[in-house]
Amino acid sequence: MSTLPVFRWRLAPDGYATRRQLRARGLRPGGQDVAAQLERPRRRRGPLVAYLYRIDLAKPVRPMTPARRAALAKANAARRTCPACARDAGYVIPTSLGMCVSCAYPEQYAA
Numbered sequence: 001m002s003t004l005p006v007f008r009w010r011l012a013p014d015g016y017a018t019r020r021q022l023r024a025r026g027l028r029p030g031g032q033d034v035a036a037q038l039e040r041p042r043r044r045r046g047p048l049v050a051y052l053y054r055i056d057l058a059k060p061v062r063p064m065t066p067a068r069r070a071a072l073a074k075a076n077a078a079r080r081t082c083p084a085c086a087r088d089a090g091y092v093i094p095t096s097l098g099m100c101v102s103c104a105y106p107e108q109y110a111a
């Protein structure tokens with residue numbers, strides 16, 4: 001049993017948006033509960049439901065800050081660094097090898 005207001009498809013009131021519509025505006029639900037739902041009747045099946053959030057309670061998508069960017073770059077660099085030779089392989093170390101290709105197959109990649 002839902003106590004949410006239910007609106008018919010395409011008759012959503014102003015001020016409400018789906019998660020995807022929020023995203024298109026650079027917003028996220030931001031922890032708010034679903035405020036309403038849209039239902040589109042379908043033959044012989046339950047209605048198609050879309051959940052709506054209030055735009056006035058939505059929060060901006062977390063921006064990419066310099067600190068976040070640096071943390072991501074560091075994580076990527078770690079994934080490219082070979083644990084055997086400690087060099088940046090220039091690609092992500094395959095987990096199946098656990099080391100860069102030239103360490104895994106030294107005879108084939110000998111300089």
Ligand SMILES: [Zn+2]
Nearest residue numbers: 082085100103
């Ligand atoms: Zn290596």
